[in-house]
Amino acid sequence: MQRTALLTSLLTTLSSAFRSPPRQSPSSFAAARIGTTARFASSAATTATATTAMPVVDKPYGAWESPITSRAITAGSVRLGGVHFSPSDGGVYWLEGRPQEGGRNVLCRHAPDDADKSERNGVDVTPKDSNVRTRVHEYGGGAVAFGKVEGETYFSEFATQRLCKISGEPITPEGDRFRFADGVLSEDGSVVFCVREDHAKPDPKDVVNEVVSINVEDGSMEVLATGNDFYSHPRLSSDGERIAYVTWNHPNMPWDATELRVTSVDSTSNESDDHELAAGGDGDTSVMQPVWHPKTGDLYYISDKSGYYNIYRAGFEPPVLPMEYDFGGSAAGWALGQQGYTFLPDGRVAAQYTRDGNSVLLVADVSNKDSAAANVEEFGGEDGLPMMFGGIVPGAAGDLYFLGGSPSTPSSVYRWNLESKGQAVILACSSNLSFSEELISVPRQIEFPTTLGTAFGYYYAPKNGGYTCTADKAPPLLVKAHGGPTACTGTSFNAMIQYWTSRGFAVLDVDYGGSTGYGRDYRRRLRKSWGIVDIDDVCNGAKFLVEEGLADGERLCIDGGSAGGYTTLGALAFRDVFKAGTSLYGVADLTALAGDTHKFESRYLDGLVGAYPEEEKVYKKRSPIESVDTLNCPILLLQGAEDKVVPPNQAEMMHEALLKKGIPTCLKMYEGEQHGFRQAKNIEDALDSELAFYGKVFGIKDIPGAIELEVDNM
DSSP states (O other): OOOSTTTTOHHHHTTOSOOOOOOOOGGGOSSOEEEEOOOOOOOTTTOOOOOOOOOOEEOOTTOOOOSOOHHHHHHTBOEEEEEEEETTTTEEEEEEEEGGGTTEEEEEEEOTTOTTOOTTSEEEOSOTTOOBOOOTTTTOOOOEEEOSSTTOEEEEBTTTOOEEETTSOBOSOSSSSEEEEEEEEOTTSSEEEEEEEEOSSOSGGGOEEEEEEEETTTOOEEEEEBSSSEEEEEEEOTTSSEEEEEEEOTTOOTTTOOEEEEEETTOSOOBGGGSEEEEEOSSSOOEEEEEEOTTTOOEEEEEOTTSSOEEEETTBOSOSSOOSSOOSOTTTTSSTTOOSEEEOTTSOEEEEEEETTEEEEEEEEOOOTTSOOEEEEEEOGGGTOOSEEEEEEEOSTTEEEEEEEETTEEEEEEEEETTTEEEEEEEEESBOOOOOGGGOOOOEEEEEEETTEEEEEEEEOOOOTTEEOSSOSSOOEEEEEOSSSSOOOOOSOOHHHHHHHTTTOEEEEEEOTTOSSSOHHHHGGGTTTTTTHHHHHHHHHHHHHHHTTSSOTTSEEEEEETHHHHHHHHHHHHOSOOSEEEEESOOSOHHHHHHSSOGGGTTHHHHHTOOTTTTHHHHHHTOGGGGGGGOOSOEEEEEETTOSSSOTHHHHHHHHHHHHHTOOEEEEEETTOBSBOOSHHHHHHHHHHHHHHHHHHHTOOOOTTOOOOOOBTO
16 A cells, blocks of 8 residues: 555656655664754755845744645656666666656656757657556556667556557557566567556456566567465576576565576476575565676565565675665565666676665775675765765766755755766756745654554755744644555655745654664564554654643644555544644555455455454544544545545545544545646646645634635534
8 A cells, every 4th residue: 555656646657656764673772753854955946046136024833925836746746666777778767757648657868968868858758649658556656667779668558458569569468467577688689578467357355477588570478476475576697598586385475585597598397496496485574675786696685584675695694785775776675676776887786775864875896706795885965976876877977866855855866976986966856846945844753652663754944935824822733644554655855845944834644653764673563552652652752742832732644555555544533633634545444455456465464463354343443444433634635536555435435434423524536546646737736725624623724725625513
């Protein structure tokens, strides 16, 4: 129930696609404290504009006027991802998700000298009507496969789910039976190796996932690995003779327990149990993101065996880079095609991790097969890198390409040279928004006491240079619960948060227990405890800020999408901390979700709650829909009508129950939307509806630009 992140919703991906939080040991904090971890980073896209001194207006929190409107956010923003460098043509490529075009995804190439370039200095590579997106696992990822020769590029077309040439010509069979993702090409470009999802029988329990090879000339397919429930990351060895892949079975998720298997491309058996087990397989270790070393031919991967996602070499037991930090990027495992480290042309490994709220680039020599990495170098902001970055791709002559950003810099495609260092150069920026520094609230990391020790979050104070508030001692607080729940938040520029802070709201973005980026023990806090630990943490974070005088205890509200929507509804149903909340495509009934969701997450709740139906009583006890009697505050429900992850009936059932009890509520069902909103008009309406909702609940009058919102029972 990732909030389509990683990977699919502008509501979250504007904050970046590489959101790794700082890793800190929960036991290392003697007391709660607030510390500054974020800072401004300059960029061509967000340089603060000079402003003429204007009188400061004294107005209630929540009623400040702001130029950061919902329309400004969607009109000037796209979603960036999938950075790639092509050695054949020296081109830099990326994916753009465009809200103003119905949320379709487009493959673009950096072309600053092209007469038809966009404002991001790119030109479209895929056909004008195409939508580059796969629905494997529903969350997709890995929708593009690049070859070694120019023009050898293939993508998944969303409308048909067929694999197509860059021209748009399909190479796979007609019909909607198959979906494809996470592909790599053979050296000669004649074969695509990828994950195939077979929906011949559409019931989730009957969907079949396999690793296949596809002949690009005639579309014929051969199954290379089968027999398990899930597959990801098929990766071809440098000599083209072997293929490595990650596989796992229900009820595990990829961050629980997986196996790394290896087979020859011409093996006589395609059964995974017959293939070499390279790592994992003990039922308690997560292995992900295999890569073959381009020079030595060794197989590398990340594993949480040490307690953190460290980088390993097959056949060498300790991590090659032993650290108490997670590699692999944020929310590893949710999307296909994720890769948190890479190899440079000279054979050195390049990887990213996050320390104290800042991304760190690590480069090391791994040429000695019998030892750990040597000559380890680290680079960060002082070397010209942005505050946060990830998805590193090596280019030519020491160039590295990646996505990056900061609290004041929208997600951007960067180039940085490892040899000359210097300031990283923005090639494409996800947003043309440019606001005064006086409008941007820079987050501070907070650590606060909670049930299982310490939890984490980022506090954004209200900020708008044109306004002050002397009538209220503290501002209203909006607590945000991220999706997943096995995911995380981060500190890169998030216009959706600045929308609130520039209007006089404080915001707390919580990394509750179970979040990624803090090591395995913290991530596993939610085992059998979803609906307990996460709710405790969002409530305790809010109460901590009230105690610190940073939030008004009578005006606490909470929102979240997907799994974060469940935490939101649970906090409202099972605790008496918040006065209002908004659930975006959130889970209201755990029993309904257990029996009505897609294959990838169909057994996710086994680990988060318990086996179903054996532990049905626990499911009912933790379902907000079953505790309407304890609800007594207004709730806004925002839902996509075509959501396959959290079906619309969840929001409809919750709305009906609230209506019967007489609780103020509003349900907005957005046609054409799935799990996460992609269309500009719906993104705008969702954000503005939430503001109008809290305005009604808290009695905030004269909110500039507020839309009309009809709330039932109010």
